[in-house]
Amino acid sequence: MAALVQAKLDAAMARLDGRPLPAGAKWARDAREGALSRLRAQGLPGRRDEYWKFTNPQTLVQPEAPQAAVFVNEEPPLFDGIDRLKVVFRDGVLDRVASDALALEHLEITTLAEATATDIHWARDLYGVLEERGQTPVDRPLAALNTALAEDGIVIRASGAAPKPVSLIYLHESESSDAMLHHVIRVEKGAVLTILENGPAAARFTKVMEVDVADGGRFHHVRAQGRDHERRAATHLFARLGAESVFKSFTLTVNGMMTRNEQVVELTGDRATAHIAGAAVGDGEFHQDDTVFVTHDAQDCESRQVFKKVLRNGAAGVFQGKILVKPDAQRTDGYQISQALLLDDDSQFYAKPELEIYADDVQCSHGSTCGAIDEELLFYLRARGVPRSEAQDMLVLAFLAEAFDEIEDDRLTVALSERLTGWLARRRD
Amino acid sequence: MLEIKNLHVKLEEEDKQILKGVDLALEPGKVHAIMGPNGSGKSTLSYVLAGRDGYEVTEGSITLGGEDILEMEPEERAAAGLFLAFQYPVEIPGVGNMTFLRTALNAQRKARGEAEMSSADFLKLIREKAKELEIDADMLKRPVNVGFSGGEKKRNEILQMAVLEPRMCVLDETDSGLDVDAMKLVANGVNALRDAGRSFLVITHYQRLLNHIEPDVVHIMSEGRIIKTGGPELALEVEEHGYADLKAEVA
Numbered sequence: 001m002a003a004l005v006q007a008k009l010d011a012a013m014a015r016l017d018g019r020p021l022p023a024g025a026k027w028a029r030d031a032r033e034g035a036l037s038r039l040r041a042q043g044l045p046g047r048r049d050e051y052w053k054f055t056n057p058q059t060l061v062q063p064e065a066p067q068a069a070v071f072v073n074e075e076p077p078l079f080d081g082i083d084r085l086k087v088v089f090r091d092g093v094l095d096r097v098a099s100d101a102l103a104l105e106h107l108e109i110t111t112l113a114e115a116t117a118t119d120i121h122w123a124r125d126l127y128g129v130l131e132e133r134g135q136t137p138v139d140r141p142l143a144a145l146n147t148a149l150a151e152d153g154i155v156i157r158a159s160g161a162a163p164k165p166v167s168l169i170y171l172h173e174s175e176s177s178d179a180m181l182h183h184v185i186r187v188e189k190g191a192v193l194t195i196l197e198n199g200p201a202a203a204r205f206t207k208v209m210e211v212d213v214a215d216g217g218r219f220h221h222v223r224a225q226g227r228d229h230e231r232r233a234a235t236h237l238f239a240r241l242g243a244e245s246v247f248k249s250f251t252l253t254v255n256g257m258m259t260r261n262e263q264v265v266e267l268t269g270d271r272a273t274a275h276i277a278g279a280a281v282g283d284g285e286f287h288q289d290d291t292v293f294v295t296h297d298a299q300d301c302e303s304r305q306v307f308k309k310v311l312r313n314g315a316a317g318v319f320q321g322k323i324l325v326k327p328d329a330q331r332t333d334g335y336q337i338s339q340a341l342l343l344d345d346d347s348q349f350y351a352k353p354e355l356e357i358y359a360d361d362v363q364c365s366h367g368s369t370c371g372a373i374d375e376e377l378l379f380y381l382r383a384r385g386v387p388r389s390e391a392q393d394m395l396v397l398a399f400l401a402e403a404f405d406e407i408e409d410d411r412l413t414v415a416l417s418e419r420l421t422g423w424l425a426r427r428r429d
Numbered sequence: 430m431l432e433i434k435n436l437h438v439k440l441e442e443e444d445k446q447i448l449k450g451v452d453l454a455l456e457p458g459k460v461h462a463i464m465g466p467n468g469s470g471k472s473t474l475s476y477v478l479a480g481r482d483g484y485e486v487t488e489g490s491i492t493l494g495g496e497d498i499l500e501m502e503p504e505e506r507a508a509a510g511l512f513l514a515f516q517y518p519v520e521i522p523g524v525g526n527m528t529f530l531r532t533a534l535n536a537q538r539k540a541r542g543e544a545e546m547s548s549a550d551f552l553k554l555i556r557e558k559a560k561e562l563e564i565d566a567d568m569l570k571r572p573v574n575v576g577f578s579g580g581e582k583k584r585n586e587i588l589q590m591a592v593l594e595p596r597m598c599v600l601d602e603t604d605s606g607l608d609v610d611a612m613k614l615v616a617n618g619v620n621a622l623r624d625a626g627r628s629f630l631v632i633t634h635y636q637r638l639l640n641h642i643e644p645d646v647v648h649i650m651s652e653g654r655i656i657k658t659g660g661p662e663l664a665l666e667v668e669e670h671g672y673a674d675l676k677a678e679v680a
């Protein structure tokens with residue numbers, strides 16, 4: 001046992017490798033020191049950790065990022081044609097030239113580098129704060145590592161309804177890039193903000209996004225994790241939701257040898273809503289893990305988790321999802337579904353759905369299924385003239401539809417589902 | 430149009446012979462009906478025609494327009510002009526009716542080397558056909574058959590047939606579960622499609638449907654064989670006396 005713990009601590013030290021914490025204002029240094037001591041106490045994830053039972057953390061924790069070939073993508077950029085404020089990162093470094101000017105009505109936008117260099121900044125109340133809240137009851141050492149070491153990211157405060165989405169574009173250009181970004185977002189009372197994220201980001205990407213949604217605020221998050229086959233990512237989203245606020249997050253994951261997406265959402269104000277959805281499509285060397293933790297700590301809140309995975313040729317999908325209902329969170333409405341469609345016998349789906357309920361007046365349901373394509377439906381489509389592979393793709397898209405339905409904005413739904421349709425079709429030809 | 434010769438079919442998974450030598454020849458423009466007791470093999474015949482997995486043809490042949498279809502995939506048979514209106518149409522959540530039908534139509538056209546139909550033309554076509562079958566726009570927008578009543582599903586099969594314009598239509602108990610008015614709608618839908626180049630094989634238990642869709646020939650199937658073939662009067666005979674006498678006749 002002691003040896004295992006020691007190995008985790010050694011891994012943390014090796015990853016830190018004497019790297020100095022980034023410079024910054026005192027509050028930022030304090031936040032980073034705090035994260036560093038959390039990490040020193042936890043160590044990095046190890047194979048034996050219960051929380052990493054289905055996903056081998058090795059490549060995410062090892063000191064050097066494993067190499068990842070850059071995938072030449074000839075498609076037009078995703079979300080092209082959707083009016084948005086573009087912020088471009090190349091291998092985790094902000095590219096100001098490729099980005100739009102960081103200004104938009106009702107938004108205060110800056111970079112983490114700038115915010116953390118400023119003595120008095122609102123981000124102080126959130127940076128590493130939501131991450132730290134998310135460390136109980138389960139350790140999330142990669143998030144602590146990120147808070148300690150991340151030098152940049154985007155910092156946004158919305159005070160009203162943003163006129164268009166802020167689109168974070170992650171380009172991958174170096175085969176050995178090891179990128180780290182930390183975003184901080186505050187949606188003030190009654191404000192509305194949509195964040196888009198897409199791109200492979202780096203050979204290895206370690207990301208944290210902290211989102212604080214004040215009473216009546218609305219936050220929408222739509223992300224597409226594509227398409228480089230060899231990329232690896234560990235992402236964390238920590239959200240805290242005020243009364244009557246709305247939080248909606250949708251993630252599409254296609255390709256990637258290793259993706260671990262942790263989402264930690266706390267409903268702290270009455271009548272708040274949180275919808276977290278994901279669609280993953282994996283072929284071959286693909287391991288994708290959705291780890292979700294939703295805490296109900298207020299009354300009359302609603303949460304939904306909808307995760308769908310389509311796996312073939314030995315791809316693996318993981319879902320660990322928990323709903324925790326605290327004693328005072330009466331009339332909680334919690335829903336969780338995780339489903340996998342296995343297109344062959346080589347692929348695998350691991351699911352660990354959990355409910356932990358301490359309030360008495362709650363309605364919570366969860367379900368998890370794993371199955372093959374329904375031959376009966378396939379035959380019906382074929383009998384009408386749709387070729388087998390095309391019919392199979394129709395059923396794949398139909399299977400994912402419940403997750404796509406969680407996207408708030410129809411234009412985004414169309415953009416993503418059209419892109420996915422194209423990917424599936426290309427695989428056929 | 431359709432020629433079935435000495436067709437023997439067993440289940441792939443178990444040693445169970447279901448069709449035991451079916452012979453049937455259907456000329457262009459003709460309507461044949463098949464009647465027969467439950468479990469006699471009528472649906473099996475329709476599935477084997479459409480190319481469903483799970484059956485093994487141990488003997489015999491099926492040709493459509495002179496072409497052997499037994500080696501063809503279901504989608505190839507559809508593109509060759511074969512259509513099966515299912516006894517139990519399936520529900521397909523997440524696949525919109527319109528998208529499905531347009532994909533099917535264009536896949537068939539593509540397979541035949543024809544140009545795809547534009548969205549606008551398709552919309553016009555489907556609206557017109559839906560109206561004739563009293564299928565409302567809302568049903569078209571819904572996922573295929575999801576939440577449809579039994580009768581609505583059957584009408585939807587006929588709508589698909591009307592849009593796809595196959596030359597060989599196989600209808601498996603399309604009348605079952607239909608109320609009197611819906612039956613007339615379906616019969617009108619079928620009759621509207623009748624023409625010199627198109628044939629129908631209508632499987633039914635009830636003579637009633639045959640009042641609306643007049644058959645040229647009626648076959649009686651029992652225990653995997655066609656035991657008697659005759660004119661429309663054969664259906665009346667069945668209606669009146671059941672199958673016992675007919676079975677006794679052959680025995």
Ligand SMILES: Nc1ncnc2c1ncn2[C@@H]1O[C@H](COP(=O)(O)OP(=O)(O)OP(=O)(O)O)[C@@H](O)[C@H]1O
Nearest residue numbers: 440447465466467468469470471472473474483516
């Ligand atoms: N996949 C199958 N597995 C087992 N038995 C089958 C299968 N398919 C058909 N059968 C059997 O074959 C026989 C013929 O069935 P079929 O459905 O063709 O009859 P039918 O004439 O259409 O009957 P009905 O009038 O009730 O629709 C029945 O005994 C049925 O149980």
Ligand SMILES: [Mg+2]
Nearest residue numbers: 471472473516
């Ligand atoms: Mg039948």
